[in-house]
Amino acid sequence: MLGGALIGMASALVLLAHGRIAGISGIAGGVLQRATPDRAWRLAFLGGLVAAGVVAAIAAPATIGPPVRSIGAVLVAGLLVGFGTRLGDGCTSGHGVCGLSRGSGRSLVAVVTFLTTGAITAMIAGRLS
Amino acid sequence: MTAVDARSRAAAIAMAALAGALFGAGLVISGMTQPARIAHFLDPLDGWDPSLAFVMAGAVAVYAACHAWIRRRVDRPWFDIRFHVPARADMDRQLVAGAAIFGVGWGLGGLCPGPSVVAAASGNTSAIAFVLAMLAGMYLRHRTMERDGAAAAARRHRSGA
Numbered sequence: 001m002l003g004g005a006l007i008g009m010a011s012a013l014v015l016l017a018h019g020r021i022a023g024i025s026g027i028a029g030g031v032l033q034r035a036t037p038d039r040a041w042r043l044a045f046l047g048g049l050v051a052a053g054v055v056a057a058i059a060a061p062a063t064i065g066p067p068v069r070s071i072g073a074v075l076v077a078g079l080l081v082g083f084g085t086r087l088g089d090g091c092t093s094g095h096g097v098c099g100l101s102r103g104s105g106r107s108l109v110a111v112v113t114f115l116t117t118g119a120i121t122a123m124i125a126g127r128l129s
Numbered sequence: 130m131t132a133v134d135a136r137s138r139a140a141a142i143a144m145a146a147l148a149g150a151l152f153g154a155g156l157v158i159s160g161m162t163q164p165a166r167i168a169h170f171l172d173p174l175d176g177w178d179p180s181l182a183f184v185m186a187g188a189v190a191v192y193a194a195c196h197a198w199i200r201r202r203v204d205r206p207w208f209d210i211r212f213h214v215p216a217r218a219d220m221d222r223q224l225v226a227g228a229a230i231f232g233v234g235w236g237l238g239g240l241c242p243g244p245s246v247v248a249a250a251s252g253n254t255s256a257i258a259f260v261l262a263m264l265a266g267m268y269l270r271h272r273t274m275e276r277d278g279a280a281a282a283a284r285r286h287r288s289g290a
Contacts, residue, residue, distance in 0.1 A: 003154075003187070004159055004191070005188070005191045006152070006155030008192040009155075009191055010151035012192055013147070013148040013151070014148050015195070015206070016203065016206060017144040017206060018145065018208055018209055020206075021215065024246070025267070028242055028246070028267065032268055041145035044142045045148055046149060047149060048149020048153060051250075052150050052250070053162075053248060060157070063158075063163070065166065067239075071258060074238050075259070077239075077259060078238060078260065078263040079266040080230050081234035081235060081241065082262065082263035082264060082269070084234060085267070087223050087270055088231055089227065092185075092242075092243070093152075093243055101193035102193075104215070105218055106217060114228045114231050117230075118171045119171045121236030122236035123171075123172045125237050126172045
């Protein structure tokens with residue numbers, strides 16, 4: 001719950017300071033696209049995420065878990081996550097945290113959809129590996 | 130750029146970095162950077178770990194309260210002239226198809242975009258590979274979007290609209 005509350009607070013800070021939805025796929029994807037005035041804060045936000053990872057690696061390495069699938073499966077998974085989140089306008093943070101909180105119907109549809117396909121995939125992949 | 134502009138730009142950058150660090154800490158504390166926990170959350174038949182549902186519930190509860198307060202009491206964000214909150218309410222195939230594809234990747238790899246960046250920064254080789262593939266997937270979508278946009282513009286041109 002504490003971790004979840006921190007995620008909620010950080011997302012609220014993005015809304016209060018920058019007036020934007022804290023969707024990680026949108027922030028990361030936006031950095032890849034043409035240079036816009038938003039690029040600076042998006043890069044800074046990603047820098048904060050990177051800093052959290054570096055601190056975790058030093059202070060609590062057990063919090064970063066080992067992969068559950070082969071490298072080939074991981075590469076396919078990353079490709080699907082990147083393409084899918086840009087096609088569907090969001091991921092767990094943008095649709096899940098921010099969208100559900102705002103009562104967005106689009107986000108509710110997205111969350112139900114990715115939880116369903118995610119569960120089906122995890123069940124199949126878990127039996128095969 | 131005036132001194133005030135430069136100061137406010139620096140403050141905007143610092144605030145975004147702080148938000149990113151808090152967000153990342155929240156992901157680490159809640160176990161989102163452990164693919165095995167995501168796999169067990171998504172697979173109820175294999176020793177279900179429902180704790181990630183509480184992470185989501187906690188985040189939604191806090192954000193919902195803050196969002197309601199901010200939109201009621203705050204005229205404009207600190208570093209922008211207005212809020213940029215999506216107002217779309219229509220459903221389309223892209224939303225459902227995109228979410229479905231994302232879900233397959235999430236269930237397969239046990240990582241979504243935020244945790245993958247944090248785990249990659251920690252030096253985890255598998256997460257680094259995941260992030261590079263994810264960026265390639267995003268780039269691919271941007272390219273198809275440009276192509277779709279150009280095709281739509283050509284259709285409008287031909288029909289004289």
